[in-house]
Amino acid sequence: MRTKIVAGNWKLNNTKEESKTLIKDLKKAIEDKKLKNTRVIVAPTFVNLASSVKTAKKSKIEVVAQNMHQAKNGAYTGEVSAEMLKAIGVKTVILGHSERRTYFNETDAALAEKVNTILENKMETIFCFGELLEDRKADKHFEVVESQLSNALFHLKGADFKSIILAYEPVWAIGTGETASPEQAQEMHAFIRSIIEKKYTKEVADNVSILYGGSVKPANAEEIFSKPDVDGGLIGGAALKVADFTAIIKAI
Ligand code: 13P
Numbered sequence: 001m002r003t004k005i006v007a008g009n010w011k012l013n014n015t016k017e018e019s020k021t022l023i024k025d026l027k028k029a030i031e032d033k034k035l036k037n038t039r040v041i042v043a044p045t046f047v048n049l050a051s052s053v054k055t056a057k058k059s060k061i062e063v064v065a066q067n068m069h070q071a072k073n074g075a076y077t078g079e080v081s082a083e084m085l086k087a088i089g090v091k092t093v094i095l096g097h098s099e100r101r102t103y104f105n106e107t108d109a110a111l112a113e114k115v116n117t118i119l120e121n122k123m124e125t126i127f128c129f130g131e132l133l134e135d136r137k138a139d140k141h142f143e144v145v146e147s148q149l150s151n152a153l154f155h156l157k158g159a160d161f162k163s164i165i166l167a168y169e170p171v172w173a174i175g176t177g178e179t180a181s182p183e184q185a186q187e188m189h190a191f192i193r194s195i196i197e198k199k200y201t202k203e204v205a206d207n208v209s210i211l212y213g214g215s216v217k218p219a220n221a222e223e224i225f226s227k228p229d230v231d232g233g234l235i236g237g238a239a240l241k242v243a244d245f246t247a248i249i250k251a252i
Contacts, residue, residue, distance in 0.1 A: 002209050004225075005165060005232035006249045007041035007126060008239025009066065009094060009213075019048040023055045023063075025242040030249060035060060038232075038252055041126075042239065043094055046080055053089040064092035064126065067100060070113040082121040092124040094234075096152065098171045108151030115152060119160055126165045126234065127153065128213070133172035141170070145188065146195055158200040166192060166210045167234040173214025175236060182223045182230075185212045189229035218247035225252050 014022060023042065030040060041062045044052045052063045069079035085093065095114050100106045111127075118125045129148040131141040145168070153164065168188055173180050180188070189210045197205035212224055213234030224230055232252055238244040 001037060002207060002231050004038040004252050005041060005209055005211055006038065006252055007043065007064070007211065007232070007234050008245055009043045009097070009234055009236050010045065010239060011066070011099070011236060012045060013240055014044060014048065016048050016051055019044045019052050020055050022240070022242060023052055023061060026061060026245065027056070027059045029242055029246040030060060033250065035249070038249070040249055041092070049085070049090055050088040062092065063090060064094060065090050066094050066097070068093045068095070068114060068117070070110065070117045082117050082123060086121060086123065092126065093118060094126045094128060096128045098128065098130060098169060098174060108148060111152040112155060115156070115164075119156070119163060124163045124165065126167050126211070128167045128169050128234065130169040130171055130214070136170065136172065141188070142191055145192065149192070149195065154199055158204040161196070161200070161204050161208050164208065166208060167213050168192060168210060169213035169234060175215070177215050179215040179220050179224070180212070182227050185224055185230055186227035189227070193229055216248060218244050218251070221248040221251035
């Protein structure tokens with residue numbers, strides 16, 4: 001059975017205190033929920049990771065990073081390594097978010113290196129990808145997604161996918177209030193599974209969790225999550241409010 005996951009990407013939001021409060025409130029809000037086979041994840045900004053890990057201790061909530069550098073160490077001012085993250089109890093890292101690709105010029109090639117670093121360190125990644133609006137309008141969305149996956153991930157072995165969670169985030173649906181319809185999400189997730197099966201095996205394809213991200217809200221979460229190939233969500237704006245995030249978790 002595939003693991004269900006609801007992950008909150010906090011992006012550039014929340015001070016140390018705000019992060020603490022949000023995690024504490026979330027802990028309380030979900031403590032009596034039966035969340036069998038479901039992971040609840042939050043991704044605070046780097047400076048608040050260590051304190052967030054402490055606050056989330058002995059709870060269902062996992063704290064993950066929003067990014068990581070591929071090098072072990074060295075002259076890379078402003079960057080953070082896998083080893084540094086592991087040392088504070090962070091084992092999972094979001095990679096390839098469209099905001100990193102757009103504003104920080106992250107390429108598929110750099111992401112392939114980052115994924116390798118994740119695996120070398122026995123960590124896990126939530127790997128994001130997705131097409132631009134112009135790609136979808138030009139009917140190139142399948143092609144774009146296939147090339148993003150093949151450039152950054154398809155050098156891996158099938159067994160490596162145990163450490164990979166995929167997050168399909170169509171760029172036109174991020175922070176815009178415009179969600180992919182449940183049918184569009186299902187269609188793309190099924191396509192992703194099919195190309196993984198073609199490249200690897202049915203077992204690898206069946207076992208990888210594929211999350212949908214892009215304007216998921218309490219009002220649309222249940223319908224999106226009801227689709228057979230959607231295993232959960234990567235949530236931006238709605239993950240900043242405990243009531244909304246809890247409602248989305250309940251919808252899984
Ligand atoms: P929104 O939920 O705010 O659209 O953001 C989605 C996202 O980018 C999660 O990584």
